[in-house]
Amino acid sequence: MRIIFVGDVMGAVGMQTLTEYLPRLKAKYHPQITIVNGENADNGRGIKSQQFKAILHAGADIVTLGNHAWDKSEVTDLLQNNDNLLRPANYPGLHTPGKGLVIKQVNQEYLAVINLQGRALMAPIDDPFTKADLLLKQIPAGVKIFIDFHAETTSEKGALAHYLDGRVDAIVGTHTHVQTNDAQILPGGTAFLTDVGMTGSYDGILGVKATASVQRFLTQQPTRYEIDDQGRHQINYCLLDLENKNHIQVGQITPDRPLDD
Numbered sequence: 001m002r003i004i005f006v007g008d009v010m011g012a013v014g015m016q017t018l019t020e021y022l023p024r025l026k027a028k029y030h031p032q033i034t035i036v037n038g039e040n041a042d043n044g045r046g047i048k049s050q051q052f053k054a055i056l057h058a059g060a061d062i063v064t065l066g067n068h069a070w071d072k073s074e075v076t077d078l079l080q081n082n083d084n085l086l087r088p089a090n091y092p093g094l095h096t097p098g099k100g101l102v103i104k105q106v107n108q109e110y111l112a113v114i115n116l117q118g119r120a121l122m123a124p125i126d127d128p129f130t131k132a133d134l135l136l137k138q139i140p141a142g143v144k145i146f147i148d149f150h151a152e153t154t155s156e157k158g159a160l161a162h163y164l165d166g167r168v169d170a171i172v173g174t175h176t177h178v179q180t181n182d183a184q185i186l187p188g189g190t191a192f193l194t195d196v197g198m199t200g201s202y203d204g205i206l207g208v209k210a211t212a213s214v215q216r217f218l219t220q221q222p223t224r225y226e227i228d229d230q231g232r233h234q235i236n237y238c239l240l241d242l243e244n245k246n247h248i249q250v251g252q253i254t255p256d257r258p259l260d261d
Contacts, residue, residue: 001109001144003240004031008066008174010040010200010207011227015054017199021235021253022058028259029239032106034059035113037148037174039066040198044207044227046071052078052085062086062102064115066150066175067122088117088150090131101135103143110143111242114168116160118151118175129163136167144242147171154180154194161192169242172196177206179236183248191248197236202254204228 004025009018018036026034038060041051046068055063062084069075069087078085079098089100100115114135116128128149139145145168151157157173164171166188172195173180179197186192200207208225216223234254241247253259 001033001106001111001242002029002031003111003146003170003242004029004034005146005148005172005196005238005240006034006036006060006199007179007196007236008037008040008177008198008200008207009051009055010177010198011042011044012229013227013231013233014198014200014207015041015051017233017235018055019058020233021259022060024259025235025237025251026059031239033061033104033111035062035064035146035148036060037066037150037196038063039068039150039174040200040207042072044068044225046075047078048072048074049078052082056084061104062113064113064148064150064174066115066117086113086115086148088115088125089135090116090126090128092126100131101138103139110140112139112143112145114145114147116147116149118149118153118156118160120156121152128160132160132164136164144169146240146242149173150175152176157194158192161186161190165190165192169246170240170248172238179250179252181250183238183250185246185248189246191240191242191246193238193248193250196238196250197252199235199237200233201228201231202234203231
């Protein structure tokens with residue numbers, strides 16, 4: 001089973017980039033399933049129906065979210081009416097809209113996609129380790145398992161990956177917007193990448209205009225971040241082959257690393 005997973009789509013330029021390049025990536029790699037993190041799709045904070053539909057139209061099968069999941073009011077209806085839109089499964093409460101796990105049939109196989117959120121340096125949320133244990137008990141034997149772990153610290157991402165090593169097929173981090181150079185197969189066979197990176201401006205800082213970030217460091221005063229919607233484009237992704245021996249490969253398309261069709 002081949003999967004393309006695309007990192008955090010950031011604002012309008014991220015949507016433009018995804019629309020331009022995801023069909024070309026799919027034509028090149030022929031994935032059976034495509035997953036996109038869309039939690040920053042609407043001006044960097046949350047997702048609306050317009051972006052959700054556009055991400056699907058660009059070629060995504062499943063859209064995952066993160067700590068900005070609730071920033072747009074209409075996401076409640078989207079989550080309740082679309083099983084291919086996931087919010088972190090470890091949000092507290094018995095009646096939280098939506099879900100963080102979906103099982104999809106892929107040809108003659110099945111893939112479980114789980115969305116989890118970290119706690120280190122993040123807003124309070126339930127324990128992702130315990131939640132993962134509970135979710136794995138709900139998944140039938142023989143189903144392949146992919147996790148988007150939306151977390152701030154590299155240590156928490158690595159800890160969850162090692163905790164689940166051998167029990168899931170792949171765990172890939174999102175949220176920090178910078179692709180890491182540590183794609184690996186853990187001793188138990190799980191494919192792991194600390195962070196897949198983002199899709200959006202290549203010229204800003206983490207997808208926002210650089211001037212505000214620079215000013216904050218110079219003055220130590222609060223500044224308002226603005227999405228960099230004028231910068232050159234980048235898309236960060238990873239390619240996973242989940243077979244008897246899992247494989248993971250990172251990919252980038254930037255002005256310095258153009259797509260080789």
